[in-house]
């Protein structure tokens with residue numbers, strides 16, 4: 001991600017050769033469930049809801065495309081500061097919809113699914129918005145990978161996470177293996193991937209995979225709590241939030257020197273800008 005001449009965010013993640021638009025046309029035919037996006041310009045918070053309770057919030061092909069479309073929309077949201085990703089019912093997300101999976105069970109289609117989901121989740125991770133996944137039940141397989149594409153993870157007491165792909169005879173296909181190594185380091189990541197064991201909310205906090213446990217156990221209340229938790233971190237002007245996220249997102253994605261170069265550019269974009277001038281006029285003291 002970087003700025004272009006019009007000071008708009010440009011996401012440089014192109015992904016592999018197969019055009020994602022072509023894959024999305026194929027995958028939208030595997031229907032079931034939906035992903036709902038609601039943006040609130042006043043608060044600067046968006047809510048992304050995974051809604052497929054009858055399949056324990058598994059992602060069908062059409063939901064993968066919905067998510068891709070939602071990320072496209074969020075990339076252009078200038079007033080936005082944060083996103084809460086949550087689902088409905090007792091399970092956070094049971095991974096890929098096995099009804100879709102069974103219809104694309106060959107290496108070519110597997111590569112296409114991985115391409116679509118890598119593109120979507122990498123861009124979700126790199127958005128200039130701060131994202132929180134609220135995990136209120138099991139996050140399994142692709143559901144665990146989805147959770148790693150947010151900046152933060154909050155669990156309810158009933159939240160659990162498990163990289164069960166190995167038990168299904170596969171490996172992480174949505175970029176979650178790479179993000180898990182970034183989050184936990186190679187040894188802990190390998191242990192979770194090799195054992196496929198499911199981690200409770202309290203163990204996830206100790207490991208650094210969860211950033212906290214909500215007081216509320218039930219969903220509408222836990223979503224409100226997650227919103228408040230995130231809002232408390234979004235005090236700065238949107239352009240400052242976007243710039244800070246961009247520094248962190250770039251640092252985790254590119255080599256050190258390149259990240260420093262990016263940081264200088266981001267700094268220069270804000271230096272003498274509206275938020276900076278306003279702060280200087282107010283003669284702020286940090287006592």
Ligand SMILES: CCC(=O)SCCNC(=O)CCNC(=O)[C@H](O)C(C)(C)COP(=O)(O)OP(=O)(O)OC[C@H]1O[C@@H](n2cnc3c(N)ncnc32)[C@H](O)[C@@H]1OP(=O)(O)O
Nearest residue numbers: 054055056058094095096097098099140141142143165168
């Ligand atoms: C991309 C690669 C990956 O994601 S690999 C990981 C794939 N996911 C899985 O293997 C999860 C398999 N599901 C389970 O372990 C359980 O269903 C879990 C999620 C623990 C929920 O258990 P429980 O609450 O008791 O519900 P249940 O098993 O009775 O299921 C209710 C109905 O939902 C369905 N369901 C569940 N998971 C999926 C899935 N991933 N894809 C499609 N359908 C799924 C079940 O088959 C069941 O359907 P039905 O009511 O019997 O018609």
